[in-house]
Amino acid sequence: MLPVRVVLVHGSQVNRAVWTRYAALLGPDVEVVAPDLPAHGARRGETFSWEGALATVDAAVGPDDGVPVVLAGHSLGGYVVLAWAARHPRRLAGLALLGASGVPTGPGALLYRVLARVEHRLGADRMARGLDREFAALLPPALAAAVQEAGYGFDGIPAAWSAVMAHCRPEMLAEVTAPVLLVNGQFDQLRVDVPRYVRAARSAPWVRVVSVPRGLHVFPLTHPRETAAALWELLVHVRR
Structure with missing residues (x-):
C-alpha cells in the first residue's frame, strides 16, 4: 500500500499529545507527524506568531520527497493548515479541516474574542x-494524563486568534487542488459556515x-x- 504522511496540527490550549491514538487508528502505512505549535506543549515558553505557526507546518510537511502529504488540523490548527495550504495550493495530496468551518470575521468573530x-x-x-x-470527564485517564503532562498553552491565545481573524477566510481554499475534507462535531459551534467552505473549494477534485x-x-x-x-x-x- 502506498505510504502517506499525515501531519496533524492540534488546537489552541492543548498540544501534540491529543493525537496519541491516531497512529494506531490510521495504520502501519501512514506516517503520523504531530508537532507542537509555538506557545503550546513543549514550546509553551515561546511566543506565538502566525509565521512561526506556518513554519512549524513547513517543517512537519518536509521536503517534496515523493511521499504524498495529507495535512489535517483541529480548531486553531485547522485555520493554520488552511493558511499553509493557501500558500502551497498544489503541494498537498489532501487537506482536512477539523472543527474549523466557521468564518472568523464579522458576527462569527465574537466567539473567538470571547474565548480570548x-x-x-x-x-x-x-x-x-x-x-x-x-x-x-471526557477522555480516557491515560490520554487525559498525557495531554496534561505535555503542557497546556494559554499565553499565545490572544495572538493566535487575532491572527486567525486577520488572515483566515474560506476563500483561501479557492486554489487548493487537493481533495478537501471538512469534519465537525454534531454540536460543534464552528460548523456554522460549512456550505461557504464547500463553495470556496472550487479547485478541489473531491470535497x-x-x-x-x-x-x-x-x-x-x-x-x-x-x-x-x-x-x-x-x-x-x-x-487512488
Whole structure:
C-alpha cells in the first residue's frame, strides 16, 4: 500500500499529545507527524506568531520527497493548515479541516474574542484546572494524563486568534487542488459556515463533509475512531 504522511496540527490550549491514538487508528502505512505549535506543549515558553505557526507546518510537511502529504488540523490548527495550504495550493495530496468551518470575521468573530477574553481574565492556573476537569470527564485517564503532562498553552491565545481573524477566510481554499475534507462535531459551534467552505473549494477534485454524531468541538479527542474513519476515507481517495 502506498505510504502517506499525515501531519496533524492540534488546537489552541492543548498540544501534540491529543493525537496519541491516531497512529494506531490510521495504520502501519501512514506516517503520523504531530508537532507542537509555538506557545503550546513543549514550546509553551515561546511566543506565538502566525509565521512561526506556518513554519512549524513547513517543517512537519518536509521536503517534496515523493511521499504524498495529507495535512489535517483541529480548531486553531485547522485555520493554520488552511493558511499553509493557501500558500502551497498544489503541494498537498489532501487537506482536512477539523472543527474549523466557521468564518472568523464579522458576527462569527465574537466567539473567538470571547474565548480570548475569558482565558485572559481567568488566568493560566484556573484555565488549567478547568481543562483538567473537562478532560477527566471526557477522555480516557491515560490520554487525559498525557495531554496534561505535555503542557497546556494559554499565553499565545490572544495572538493566535487575532491572527486567525486577520488572515483566515474560506476563500483561501479557492486554489487548493487537493481533495478537501471538512469534519465537525454534531454540536460543534464552528460548523456554522460549512456550505461557504464547500463553495470556496472550487479547485478541489473531491470535497467531503462529515458530521460526527453527538460530537462537541473537542470531537477529535472524544471520538477518535469516527475522526480517524473520516481521515481514512480521505486517504483512500488520495491513494487512488
